Amino acid sequence: MKTTHQSKSSDLAAYSVFLAVAHQRSFRAAAAELDLTPSAISHSIKALEQRLGIRLFNRTTRSMALTDPGERLLAKLRPAMAAIEDAVLEIEDHRGTPSGTVRINASEGAIRLVLKPMLARFLREHPQVHLDIVSDGRLSDIVGDGFDAGIRLAEAVAQDMVAVSVLDQVRFAALASPAYLAARGRPQVPQDLHQHDCIRFRFESGAIYRWEFERHGAVERINVAGPLTLTDQPLMVDAAIDGIGIAFVSDHLAAEALREGRLERVLEDWCPPSPGLCLYYPGHRHVSSGLRALIDALVEQRPRLSAWVGAPA
Structure with missing residues (x-):
C-alpha cells in the first residue's frame, strides 16, 4: 500500500506530464519537452485518468483536446506548479552563481x-x-x-x-531597389502604395501585416497588395533588392544594402522611430x-x- 507521501509524489510527476501534454496537445511533443518517450507520456496520462476516475483529454488519431474537467484541472494546476517552481528557484538562487x-x-x-x-x-x-x-x-x-x-x-x-x-527605439522603413523605382516611380504618400507592387508580411497566426505610417500626428494604415507574401523579414529585404517590389521592414536589416546603394528609402518622412x-x-x-x-x-x-x-x- 502506498503511503500518502508516495502517492502525492507520484501525482506531482503525473501533473507535470499533464501540463506538458495540455500545452503541446501532443504526446510526441510533450515527450520531447520532458525528454521522455511518447509511450511513457501516454501511460502517465492514462494512469492519472484512472486514479482521478475521469477523462482529461479527448483523443483521436489526428487531434487532442482537453475535456471540460481537463480544462478546470489545467486552470488550477498552472498557478500551483508555478508557485512550486518559484520556491525551488528561490532556494537555488542561494548558491550565488547564476544557473538553471x-x-x-x-x-x-x-x-x-x-x-x-x-x-x-x-x-x-x-x-x-x-x-x-x-x-x-x-x-x-x-x-x-x-x-x-x-x-x-x-x-x-x-x-x-x-x-x-533593451533597445531604445526601432524604426521601420519602406525600401525598394533603384531599378524598381526607375521603372515604377516613387510613392509620395502612403496611399500611393496601392499603385505599387509590395512585398507583404504574414504573421504566424496567418494575419497579413498592415503597413503603418505616421507624420505630424497623422497615422495611415495601408493594406498593401503585391506578388509576394513572406514570413521572414530578411527574405523580404532580398526580394526588394531583386526588384520584386517595395518592402516594409525593420531598417537595421537593410543597413548594408542601403549603404551599398542596392536599396533606397521611400516615404522616409512617414517612417519615424517608435518605442x-x-x-x-x-x-x-x-x-x-x-x-x-x-x-x-x-x-x-x-x-x-x-x-x-x-x-x-
Whole structure:
C-alpha cells in the first residue's frame, strides 16, 4: 500500500506530464519537452485518468483536446506548479552563481537584433545557465506557455508585466531597389502604395501585416497588395533588392544594402522611430538568478546596440 507521501509524489510527476501534454496537445511533443518517450507520456496520462476516475483529454488519431474537467484541472494546476517552481528557484538562487534554464520567447527579429550579439559572451561568463530561446511571431502568453520572459516591441507589452528596455527605439522603413523605382516611380504618400507592387508580411497566426505610417500626428494604415507574401523579414529585404517590389521592414536589416546603394528609402518622412524593444516578465513570479543575469547583460548592451541601430545608413 502506498503511503500518502508516495502517492502525492507520484501525482506531482503525473501533473507535470499533464501540463506538458495540455500545452503541446501532443504526446510526441510533450515527450520531447520532458525528454521522455511518447509511450511513457501516454501511460502517465492514462494512469492519472484512472486514479482521478475521469477523462482529461479527448483523443483521436489526428487531434487532442482537453475535456471540460481537463480544462478546470489545467486552470488550477498552472498557478500551483508555478508557485512550486518559484520556491525551488528561490532556494537555488542561494548558491550565488547564476544557473538553471531560462526560457525566452521572442520574434525572430528580436532574437537576431538583441540576443544574437551577446549570446556567446553571456554563455561563456555564465556556464551554469542554459538559454532555451523560442522564435515566435505571435504574441504568446508567456505565463501560460511556460516561458520565463519574452522580448517584444514596447507598445505590445501588457501593462501587468514588468518591462525592461533593451533597445531604445526601432524604426521601420519602406525600401525598394533603384531599378524598381526607375521603372515604377516613387510613392509620395502612403496611399500611393496601392499603385505599387509590395512585398507583404504574414504573421504566424496567418494575419497579413498592415503597413503603418505616421507624420505630424497623422497615422495611415495601408493594406498593401503585391506578388509576394513572406514570413521572414530578411527574405523580404532580398526580394526588394531583386526588384520584386517595395518592402516594409525593420531598417537595421537593410543597413548594408542601403549603404551599398542596392536599396533606397521611400516615404522616409512617414517612417519615424517608435518605442523600442523590451524584455518582459510577470511581476508576481520570482526572477531566477539566470534570468537576472540575462537582464543585466541586456541592459549593459543597450547603449551600444541603440547607437548602432540609430546610426544612419
